[in-house]
């Protein structure tokens with residue numbers, strides 16, 4: 001079957017190609033992709049930072065929604081026409097992490113849409129066990145936010161955020177904003193530290209306390225508004241050295257710090273504070289099955305204002321300019337590529 005696909009060709013370029021797609025294997029399903037969001041990781045790929053891992057002839061994309069168009073011979077629990085999202089993780093199933101039940105951080109995890117072909121194409125074959133069924137009522141453009149929302153759910157679950165706690169989210173990009181929304185839904189009081197004034201005002205519009213670390217001492221104001229206590233939980237979502245400094249400064253005694261960002265270079269971290277105030281550092285990477293289910297529930301419960309969160313919807317043919325725009329404009333939240341909705 002023929003399928004239109006965007007192919008990353010290296011050096012900030014995509015081609016739109018007609019590809020031959022084989023029928024799904026026995027344990028796979030084929031999906032008519034409806035929407036696929038552009039992720040921060042996709043931007044890194046586009047900018048050439050990940051050519052060694054990804055190569056220069058790959059269809060990328062993993063923040064998607066769609067409808068099942070064909071079902072493999074051995075797949076009995078799914079039907080043609082079912083709206084779905086894909087949890088784009090393909091673990092080995094036999095390493096110590098998998099054996100311990102941590103398949104999402106498998107030692108040789110295959111991330112579908114980075115390490116193998118992704119969703120910026122009309123027809124997509126994926127393992128049937130990556131599928132989550134969507135309720136019919138969910139808008140497919142909104143459903144493409146489930147993957148990044150699941151990252152936020154996983155981060156908040158790792159921190160075990162409780163009602164009434166004070167939370168600081170460092171970095172108000174798409175993931176930081178979703179972490180803030182999920183943490184608030186868990187009953188905490190959330191402050192967002194963000195240097196971009198447009199993102200800061202979007203956070204304020206969503207009802208969050210905000211602080212700009214370029215112009216104010218966010219750690220100081222965090223302590224001031226909590227009677228000197230500080231943030232019970234800090235999410236580091238900025239990936240910056242400044243963020244790594246703020247996270248220990250703003251944390252309460254016995255505070256939990258969650259590392260959500262990917263730091264490209266190893267930041268300097270004030271380990272002394274971990275000893276002195278018995279801080280805890282928690283890693284959070286991608287998501288478990290349960291986080292996906294939770295993300296779907298939160299989306300159905302309108303925890304995310306999808307219409308303001310999705311800043312642009314572009315057709316597949318315009319993928320090149322969509323990536324160009326996003327790299328030039330750090331104000332945008334989520335850009336969606338409309339594929340065959």
Ligand SMILES: [Zn+2]
Pocket residue numbers: 039040041062063147148
């Ligand atoms: Zn993503």
Ligand SMILES: [Zn+2]
Pocket residue numbers: 091092093094095096097098099103106107108109
């Ligand atoms: Zn494994």
